[in-house]
Amino acid sequence: MAxxxxxxxxxxxxxxxxxxxxxxxxxxxxxxSPLEFMRYVARNTPFVIRGxxxxxxxxxxxxxxxxxxxxxxxxxxxxxTPFGNADAPTFSAEHQATVISKPHExxxxxxxxxxxxxxxxxxxxxxSDSEVRYAQTQNDNxxxxxxxxxxxxQKDIPFARIALEKEPDAINLWIGNSRSTTALHKDNxxxxxxxxxxxxxxxxxxxxxxxxVNERPVLPATYIRQGDGFALRLDPDSQPVPLATxxxxxxxxxxxxxxxxxxxxxxxxxxxxxxxxxxxxxxKVKQSCISGGEGFVLAINYW
Amino acid sequence: MAxxxxxxxxxxxxxxxxxxxxxxxxxxxxxxSPLEFMRYVARNTPFVIRGxxxxxxxxxxxxxxxxxxxxxxxxxxxxxTPFGNADAPTFSAEHQATVISKPHExxxxxxxxxxxxxxxxxxxxxxSDSEVRYAQTQNDNxxxxxxxxxxxxQKDIPFARIALEKEPDAINLWIGNSRSTTALHKDNxxxxxxxxxxxxxxxxxxxxxxxxVNERPVLPATYIRQGDGFALRLDPDSQPVPLATxxxxxxxxxxxxxxxxxxxxxxxxxxxxxxxxxxxxxxKVKQSCISGGEGFVLAINYW
Numbered sequence: 001m002a003x004x005x006x007x008x009x010x011x012x013x014x015x016x017x018x019x020x021x022x023x024x025x026x027x028x029x030x031x032x033s034p035l036e037f038m039r040y041v042a043r044n045t046p047f048v049i050r051g052x053x054x055x056x057x058x059x060x061x062x063x064x065x066x067x068x069x070x071x072x073x074x075x076x077x078x079x080x081t082p083f084g085n086a087d088a089p090t091f092s093a094e095h096q097a098t099v100i101s102k103p104h105e106x107x108x109x110x111x112x113x114x115x116x117x118x119x120x121x122x123x124x125x126x127x128s129d130s131e132v133r134y135a136q137t138q139n140d141n142x143x144x145x146x147x148x149x150x151x152x153x154q155k156d157i158p159f160a161r162i163a164l165e166k167e168p169d170a171i172n173l174w175i176g177n178s179r180s181t182t183a184l185h186k187d188n189x190x191x192x193x194x195x196x197x198x199x200x201x202x203x204x205x206x207x208x209x210x211x212x213v214n215e216r217p218v219l220p221a222t223y224i225r226q227g228d229g230f231a232l233r234l235d236p237d238s239q240p241v242p243l244a245t246x247x248x249x250x251x252x253x254x255x256x257x258x259x260x261x262x263x264x265x266x267x268x269x270x271x272x273x274x275x276x277x278x279x280x281x282x283x284k285v286k287q288s289c290i291s292g293g294e295g296f297v298l299a300i301n302y303w
Numbered sequence: 304m305a306x307x308x309x310x311x312x313x314x315x316x317x318x319x320x321x322x323x324x325x326x327x328x329x330x331x332x333x334x335x336s337p338l339e340f341m342r343y344v345a346r347n348t349p350f351v352i353r354g355x356x357x358x359x360x361x362x363x364x365x366x367x368x369x370x371x372x373x374x375x376x377x378x379x380x381x382x383x384t385p386f387g388n389a390d391a392p393t394f395s396a397e398h399q400a401t402v403i404s405k406p407h408e409x410x411x412x413x414x415x416x417x418x419x420x421x422x423x424x425x426x427x428x429x430x431s432d433s434e435v436r437y438a439q440t441q442n443d444n445x446x447x448x449x450x451x452x453x454x455x456x457q458k459d460i461p462f463a464r465i466a467l468e469k470e471p472d473a474i475n476l477w478i479g480n481s482r483s484t485t486a487l488h489k490d491n492x493x494x495x496x497x498x499x500x501x502x503x504x505x506x507x508x509x510x511x512x513x514x515x516v517n518e519r520p521v522l523p524a525t526y527i528r529q530g531d532g533f534a535l536r537l538d539p540d541s542q543p544v545p546l547a548t549x550x551x552x553x554x555x556x557x558x559x560x561x562x563x564x565x566x567x568x569x570x571x572x573x574x575x576x577x578x579x580x581x582x583x584x585x586x587k588v589k590q591s592c593i594s595g596g597e598g599f600v601l602a603i604n605y606w
Contacts, residue, residue, distance in 0.1 A: 009513075035338045035466065042345035163338065210312075 054272030198297030357575030501600030
């Protein structure tokens, strides 16, 4: 008896949210104070600081030759997928089911990895079906594999550290090209995203719109190299995990009876921009290279 | 199809909330900074400041003779009910339905009102079925009817004004005795409650537990004097309004299939204590006089 009421009151909530809230991400042009930041946290509302990191050494210095020289001789962990679809809902023909496709992870020399990424992006003859590589280990890699670059970035975001009374749990470097997309998902962390090179295009949805994203339990599967291509192998003994199967950029497919109520916010980060992404907000992230640039996209995030 | 899932996920949320959150209200012993306050706002979490207003003139000076002298000759708006049940779910035998019972409002000389309240409380021979009077107009009355007392209170709560970037919308004075109870309800305001005389006993429930309070649409009805007693008259042309019909102090009656999951927080304010009650939290408020005191309960709240 109570269940249909809940459904109606949820639709109501989503309509009200849409009426009361902005449909674009608020733009600041300088860093907020800790108290101002805390007001956004309290309202569970994202914002972007245009040019907030434009004075960072990373934003000013990191180009192809600098990175290759700083990381000369280093090896790094690389996520490899056939379509740039790491951790995405993927239909496996072999298993006749949608799975979450975890990337094949490989240790590569940084110079090889980086040459591949940039060549794939900038060479017009690069085959459209070549494998996609993305340095995206979210394991505090800027203070580990990429330690040589750490001093060019900030060790924390002061307004967030003071407001939340917490040092960052992890600082992650992300290097890839326009072939990689991060599928719609949420994280249980307050997140500050800093764009260094290229652009990231975020599609954001508040946690309230949970019922729109068609979260379903799917089995995790991992890509393995097989011949010239890839196969998906179900992870042994693993349990289904909940995964958002609705894609706001393909809104008809995999929709629920309330998906049409979702009004995703869209924001593009340019080099030097910072985004506050509140914990538990759904986000999908595409990326693009700046035309005439060196063919890679680089960002840092603070959890 | 989605509705049962919503119901399950709501139960899950409530269980998780109970596991992760304290079952008592956090106690501070001095005022928080605006940033510290904003952290509570962000976590949507109440706290009490023990003795936070013990230095106020109001806390130090307001007794029976001071109030009578300061408000000598004044008339005030008084809410009159048969059972101290203003704005409560009340079964009307005449209408064979539960209604929300709005008080009979009367202008009375302050001296008469105050003598009635204190006499009812302190006179052991006062009949248990005598009408209940409560000065509780929530219309910024401290800056209106009770202006003569305003300078003894603070004009705002600085940590909240700075954090929320807002002067109080209303400052309300509440004068009554132990016969009045405020039924479980929620307000759409951040609320700071300051206890001046006597005690208030709060029962608090986070907004997440909405499904536990059995909110139902009920018709508003207003008490009118009839002979020696009262009758409830349905408000003309008025629509049903949603009202929490579950009473956490009578948990079996009017319960829903999830009411048992609610774990209300209970906190008593003593003179000089302040409570931060986040917007949209359900609260029920009882009051009691200090034994050997002058027989009234007085509090101020800032919205």
